[in-house]
Amino acid sequence: MNKWNDNKAWFMVIPVFLVVAVSAILPLMTVVNYSLQDIFSPTQRIFVGTEWYRDALTDPRLQEAFGRQMLFSGLVLLIEIPLGILIALMMPKKGWGASLSLVLVALPLLIPWNVIGTIWIIFTRPDIGLFGAAINHLGLVFDHTASPLDAWITVMLMEVWHWTPLVVLLAYAGLQAIPEAYFHAAKIDGASSWATFRYIQLPKLRGVLTIAILLRFMDSFLIYAEPFVLTGGGPGNATTFLSIYLVKIAVGQFDLGPAAAFSIIYFLIILLISWLFYQVLLKAGTGEKS
Amino acid sequence: MARIELKNLAHAYQPNPKDAADYALKPIDHVWQDGLAYALLGPSGCGKTTLLNIISGLLKPSQGQILFDGTDVTTRAPQERNIAQVFQFPVIYDTMSVYNNLAFPLRNRKVAETNIRSRVEEIAEMLDLSADLEKRAANLSADAKQKISLGRGLVRSDVAAILFDEPLTVIDPHLKLLLRRKLKQIHARFKLTMVYVTHDQLEALTFADRVVVMNDGQVLQIGTPQELFETPRHTFVGFFIGSPGMNFLACRVSRGKALVGSAQIALAADYGALEGDFELGIRPEFLKLHATQTLGSLPVKICENENLGSCKIITVQLADQQLKVRLGEEETPPTTAGFLEFPAAWIRLYAKGLLVEPEPRKQPTQEVPP
Numbered sequence: 089m090n091k092w093n094d095n096k097a098w099f100m101v102i103p104v105f106l107v108v109a110v111s112a113i114l115p116l117m118t119v120v121n122y123s124l125q126d127i128f129s130p131t132q133r134i135f136v137g138t139e140w141y142r143d144a145l146t147d148p149r150l151q152e153a154f155g156r157q158m159l160f161s162g163l164v165l166l167i168e169i170p171l172g173i174l175i176a177l178m179m180p181k182k183g184w185g186a187s188l189s190l191v192l193v194a195l196p197l198l199i200p201w202n203v204i205g206t207i208w209i210i211f212t213r214p215d216i217g218l219f220g221a222a223i224n225h226l227g228l229v230f231d232h233t234a235s236p237l238d239a240w241i242t243v244m245l246m247e248v249w250h251w252t253p254l255v256v257l258l259a260y261a262g263l264q265a266i267p268e269a270y271f272h273a274a275k276i277d278g279a280s281s282w283a284t285f286r287y288i289q290l291p292k293l294r295g296v297l298t299i300a301i302l303l304r305f306m307d308s309f310l311i312y313a314e315p316f317v318l319t320g321g322g323p324g325n326a327t328t329f330l331s332i333y334l335v336k337i338a339v340g341q342f343d344l345g346p347a348a349a350f351s352i353i354y355f356l357i358i359l360l361i362s363w364l365f366y367q368v369l370l371k372a373g374t375g376e377k378s
Numbered sequence: 379m380a381r382i383e384l385k386n387l388a389h390a391y392q393p394n395p396k397d398a399a400d401y402a403l404k405p406i407d408h409v410w411q412d413g414l415a416y417a418l419l420g421p422s423g424c425g426k427t428t429l430l431n432i433i434s435g436l437l438k439p440s441q442g443q444i445l446f447d448g449t450d451v452t453t454r455a456p457q458e459r460n461i462a463q464v465f466q467f468p469v470i471y472d473t474m475s476v477y478n479n480l481a482f483p484l485r486n487r488k489v490a491e492t493n494i495r496s497r498v499e500e501i502a503e504m505l506d507l508s509a510d511l512e513k514r515a516a517n518l519s520a521d522a523k524q525k526i527s528l529g530r531g532l533v534r535s536d537v538a539a540i541l542f543d544e545p546l547t548v549i550d551p552h553l554k555l556l557l558r559r560k561l562k563q564i565h566a567r568f569k570l571t572m573v574y575v576t577h578d579q580l581e582a583l584t585f586a587d588r589v590v591v592m593n594d595g596q597v598l599q600i601g602t603p604q605e606l607f608e609t610p611r612h613t614f615v616g617f618f619i620g621s622p623g624m625n626f627l628a629c630r631v632s633r634g635k636a637l638v639g640s641a642q643i644a645l646a647a648d649y650g651a652l653e654g655d656f657e658l659g660i661r662p663e664f665l666k667l668h669a670t671q672t673l674g675s676l677p678v679k680i681c682e683n684e685n686l687g688s689c690k691i692i693t694v695q696l697a698d699q700q701l702k703v704r705l706g707e708e709e710t711p712p713t714t715a716g717f718l719e720f721p722a723a724w725i726r727l728y729a730k731g732l733l734v735e736p737e738p739r740k741q742p743t744q745e746v747p748p
Contacts, residue, residue, distance in 0.1 A: 269465040272436050277530060278457040278486035287471045287482075 116355075122348035140349035150350065152325065153333040154357075157309060160243075160329060164308040165301060167248055172255025172300065173293070176263055177285070179256075190260070193253045201250075205317025208246040232319060236326035239319050243327055246314055251307065255300045262296035263289060298369040302362055309358055330354055380446045380460070380538035380571050382410040382433065387442035389428055395440070402428045404596045405442065410588075412447075415565050415572040416600075417586035419579060421618070425595040426575045427543060433573060434541050435459045446538060460538040462531020464545045468523030472516040476507055479515045480529045487534070501529045504567075505560065521553045525560070532564065539571040546581065558585060579619050583607075591615045607661070609726065611733045616659050616726075622691060625665070625701040627658045631727065639697025641676045646722040648736035657728040662704035664724035667692060668717045675717035683711060694718060 123141070126134045144150055175193065180186045199207070212220040214231045223230040232242040266289065274284045312331040315321070321328035321336075328336075334354065338347035388405040395401055403425040410416055418426040431437035432444060435456040443452045451459050471479050480498045489497075502508045505525045510518060515526055524545055531540050542561075546554045562585065565572055576582050582589050583603040590600045591614070598612040599605075610616035616624030629636040629643070634650045636643040636658050643658065668675055681700065682693035685707075692703040692711050696718060703718070705711055727734040 267467065267469075269467060269469050272434075272456070272463065273465065273469040273527065273530075275436070276434065276456045276461065276463050277483040279482070280486070283482075283486065287473060291471075291473045 119348045119351050122344050123352055124345075126345050136345065140346045141353065143346055144350045144353055149325070149328075150330075150333060153328050153330050156328065157330045160247075160311070161305055161308045163244060164247055164251070164304055167244070168252045168255050168304055169297065169301060171248070172252050173259045173297075175252070175256045176259035177289070179260055181264070190257070193256050195253075196250050197253050197257075199250075201313040202317050204246060204250050205314040208242060208314070208318050212242050212245075234323060236323055239323060239327050243315050243318060246318060247308065247311070250314065251304060255304065258296045258300045259293060262293040266292045294369070294372065298366070301369065302365055305365060306358055306362060309361070381412040381448075382539065382571060382573075383443075383445035383448070384408050384410070385443040385445065387429075387432065387439050387444060389425075389432060389437065389439045389441075393440075398595075401595050403432070403439075406597050408597070408600060410571065410573075412571055413569040414587040415562075415574065415585060417574045417576060417582035417589045418592060419576060419582040419589050419618075420592035421577055424592045426577075426590075426592050428595075429592070430463075430541055430543055430573060430575050433539070434461050434463050460534075460536045461541060462528075462534065462537050462539075463541040463543065464524065464527045464531065466544045466547050468520055468527055468548070470515040470523050470526050472514075474515060475512055476502070476515050476518070476526060477511040479526050480507075480511075480533050483530050483534050497533050497535070501533050504532075504564070505529050520548045521550070521557055524549060524557065528561075528564075532568070537570065539573060542572065542574040542576075544576055545574075546576075546578075554581075561585065579621075583619070589619075591618065593618070608724075609733065610659070613657060613659065613728050613731045616661075616728075620661060620663075622662055622702045622704070624659045624661050626728070627696070627699050627701065629656055629658045630654070631656050636725070636727075638699060641697055643676070643720045643725070644674055644722055645725055645727075646736065649725075649727060649734075652727065652734065654729075656734065657731075659726040659728055660701075660720060660724055662691070662702040664721055665701065665703045666719040666721070667694070667703050667705065667711055668719060669712040671717045672719060675719040678716055678718045680712060680714055680716055683713075 124135060124137065126136045126139075128134075179189045179193070196204070209217075211217045212230075212232055214220040214224050220230055220232075229235075230238050232239040270288045270292075271284065274288055279287070310331055311329055312335070315327050315329060316332055316335075319327045321332045331354075334347060334350055337343050337350060384406050386405055386407055387403070388401055389403040390401045392400060398404060406429075418429060420426050428437065432439045435451070435454055435458070439452065443450055445451065446459065456463075471482060474482065477498060480501060481494045484494045484497065498511075499508070502511055505528065507522065507525060507529065510522065515523065518526070528540070528545075531537055546557060549557055558581065561572075561574075564570075574582070574585050576585075583606075587602065588600055589603055589606055591598045591606065591612075593614045599610065599615045601609075601611075606615055606619050610619065610624060613624070613626055616626070627636075627638050629638045631637075631645070631649070631652045631654060633653075634645055634647070636645055636656070638658070645652075666675075667678075671677070676696060678694040678696045678701075680692060681695055684691040684693075688707055690705045690707060690709065690711065692705060694701050694703055694716070701718070703711075727736075
């Protein structure tokens, strides 16, 4: 009863509502507003209902970009999560080696994203780039401006180089947090190093890996600056990911209505997939497996 | 089953230890008998966990040897030593069922699955875990988890010794009693050598056949709970064991009497030859407080009367030194002044912290208790 009569608690919550409203809901409503109208000029707008949404969902180029995006994010998770755990396992646990390796591993995270793209343009140039030239000297033709496969390899390499460190840092912190007694007990129980990883380290990393997977999925699904600088979405549309395509529609063609509808769909996809990941990871390892 | 021999064993965590203060564990030479339960008792940081980790093989001692049944195991890894260890916090494999937790050490040793099943079921039965075998270990209470960690040691038929590192720290008080009783049952049944680290004297005294009292990296005394109580070999042992601890009075001994200020305390006959400055130690339980003067009792001032329910702790002043007297709850002490009796059989003398052996030595247990 008191809950309904005494409403003072609402005053505590209102500031949060206001902040969220101004920072998230109002901009989002603007986009919703755009997505439902055809805008010719500030005074000339036509309500079009769900037309832009239908257009977006049936746009073959958007569907292709979505496919590319799923493949890209899938590969990112498949490579970066195991690789990150592996590197974290190999890093020294204490002493100066631990500090040094942490600094070295974290370096790529400190570089601005568009600079990363530039670095990799130069690094992979077939004529003067260290990587590109070396590969070509080995007799393998490698040119990310001409071959879609080479472009993908380059973008993947760049992405893995840039973001695996984040997974490493999270996994390393998770590993450090495991009490020493677990490893002692595993030794006494005669566990192999694989069994120690499988039954102690991996289960104890579940929390940080959930964060790592969600962050890497969301970030890679939204990737824009690095591939835009590196390949511009090409050759052809080979590396045109969702956000690159979105910017082409919104800024290149100035189709604000379709771009807005696209944005909303984009946002909902990320929300849905992240939620699925979260649900799966929340339950992972809580059921008996063997 | 194992007899554990510690030969000139010592450990320092930093390389090249120079003086005694550098040692976390000062040199110790002792044989621990097969099948007995030992408790390592001492305050935090006294080196008991260091000693335990050396026995389990998690730590390699910086000097000396450790022998199991005459075999040198100093350089062997924990899994090669036939020991099991239960840690302060329950260590269980979160993703496994209770059954798989218990089977894990056997599977790692490539035991046939049918043998594993019978062994796990037997141990689960004994630890009252049978009903939980298919449950996930992570969802059980702390005491059940601690039983699982113990069970992982017991399932191995080759286990010679089980080491406990303050295993009851995270257990609710009312379950501590049950779990401690379980440990005693298991000890009685398997006749395993058990080493139990604790800083709780009640735990040590109720669990162990022999208590190893440590302080500051040094083993001060190894003995039965009764020996530690009646004849502490070191003032630290006297003070650390017992609640409240032993009383110590600076005194001058001369012609069979101890002088505290101007008060004279008669000593047992076998202390007759001593002369000089000593510390007189006597348990609060053995002192008697009278309202009226009796033969040999000394006038004291009563400073404080603490009623602990089951007993009363009286603080009295003799000359300028304070003592504690422990009385039963039914006894009524005098309020401001009284007369304190020191039964000579229970008086111990110490010089520089160490017990002065009376000559010839008599077993205090054979004497008539007060």
